[in-house]
Amino acid sequence: xxxxxxxxxxxxxxxxxxxxxxxxxxxxxxxxxxxxxxxxxxxxxxxxxxxxxxxxxxxxxxxxxxxxxxxxxxxxxxxxxxxxxxxxxxxxxxxxxxxxxxxxxxxxxxxxxxxxxxxxxxxxxxxxxxxxxxxxxxxxxxxxxxxxxxxxxxxxxxxxxxxxxxxxxxxxxxxxxxxxxxxxxxxxxxxxxxxxxxxxxxxxxxxxxxxxxxxxxxxxxxxxxxxxxxxxxxxxxxxxxxxxxxxxxxxxxxxxxxxxxxxxxxxx
Numbered sequence: 001x002x003x004x005x006x007x008x009x010x011x012x013x014x015x016x017x018x019x020x021x022x023x024x025x026x027x028x029x030x031x032x033x034x035x036x037x038x039x040x041x042x043x044x045x046x047x048x049x050x051x052x053x054x055x056x057x058x059x060x061x062x063x064x065x066x067x068x069x070x071x072x073x074x075x076x077x078x079x080x081x082x083x084x085x086x087x088x089x090x091x092x093x094x095x096x097x098x099x100x101x102x103x104x105x106x107x108x109x110x111x112x113x114x115x116x117x118x119x120x121x122x123x124x125x126x127x128x129x130x131x132x133x134x135x136x137x138x139x140x141x142x143x144x145x146x147x148x149x150x151x152x153x154x155x156x157x158x159x160x161x162x163x164x165x166x167x168x169x170x171x172x173x174x175x176x177x178x179x180x181x182x183x184x185x186x187x188x189x190x191x192x193x194x195x196x197x198x199x200x201x202x203x204x205x206x207x208x209x210x211x212x213x214x215x216x217x218x219x220x221x222x223x224x225x226x227x228x229x230x231x232x233x234x235x236x237x238x239x240x241x242x243x244x245x246x247x248x249x250x251x252x253x254x255x256x257x258x259x260x261x262x263x264x265x266x267x268x
Contacts, residue, residue: 080106084170084194086160087177088112090258091200091230093124095174100135100148109153109168110145112177117142117154159188166193176200176230186224199226212237231255 081104085092088110099105110120117139124147125133135148145152157163160180165173173194180186183206186197199206203226209215210228213236218225227233232255242248 080104082169082171083107084109084111084163084165084168084173084189086111086163086173086175086180086189087200088115088120088123089176089178091176092174093127094130095176095200096124096147096152097127097130097133106150107152108170109155109163109165111155111157111160111163113156113158116156117145120154121145161188161191163189163192165189168193171195173197174200181226182206183224190223195223197224199224200230202226202229210236213240229255231257 083095083099083105085095085107088096089112092110092112096107096110099107112120115123121137121139125137127133136146137148138146140146140151143154145154153168155163160175171194173189173196175181175186175189175197178201180188181199181201181203183203186199186203186206189197202208206224206226207218207222208226208228209218210233228236232253235253239248239251
């Protein structure tokens with residue numbers, strides 16, 4: 001197992017284009033800090049204390065923990081959102097699993113240069129975490145999988161620019177290879193005919209969004225975005241609630257998961 005510890009920053013600062021969230025991470029601009037003594041360790045630990053909003057002239061923020069998530073928009077014409085997946089690892093397979101359970105999303109193509117169609121079918125069908133796939137899956141040939149009666153094109157291109165997403169009808173591409181994580185690298189999918197790219201990992205320059213945190217700041221003009229860390233973005237909505245209600249100066253989180261292939265290659 002691989003453990004990764006990273007600093008936890010304020011959830012509201014996930015997006016580089018988010019409004020006014022960075023100021024909240026500045027200790028001089030959040031509620032005052034006091035020390036509380038521990039009866040067990042006879043030492044002082046910092047804790048957040050809510051200061052008077054009138055004294056600081058700050059309008060207190062209130063989290064709405066029970067707010068319902070935004071509804072998934074449906075096309076009036078009944079058309080499905082056509083999706084392509086680059087990288088059929090943990091996240092790529094889960095994206096496909098979720099897509100098979102929805103009637104508004106259809107995965108039309110999957111690209112992975114390291115896995116053939118037979119192994120894709122095996123890995124997709126048997127999942128030690130989520131259990132076996134309850135639908136039907138068949139290997140038609142080396143370039144086609146059939147899942148629940150619907151055919152999915154399989155390719156094995158190393159260069160994403162060579163994947164003809166447009167020919168497959170894929171408007172959106174989930175970049176889940178863990179390799180093409182910048183705007184420049186992920187944009188090569190657009191050359192193949194894709195209209196939008198969603199990176200399933202943190203990006204150095206692409207705007208990052210987490211549903212329940214800052215998705216409302218998404219601009220339709222953005223063609224490449226990141227869904228932040230696929231293994232840790234679930235922490236963001238919780239951190240947002242705590243930050244807005246009490247304030248977060250700094251934190252630490254740890255995620256434990258199986259080592260990715262690129263780490264195994266380095267260790268070898």
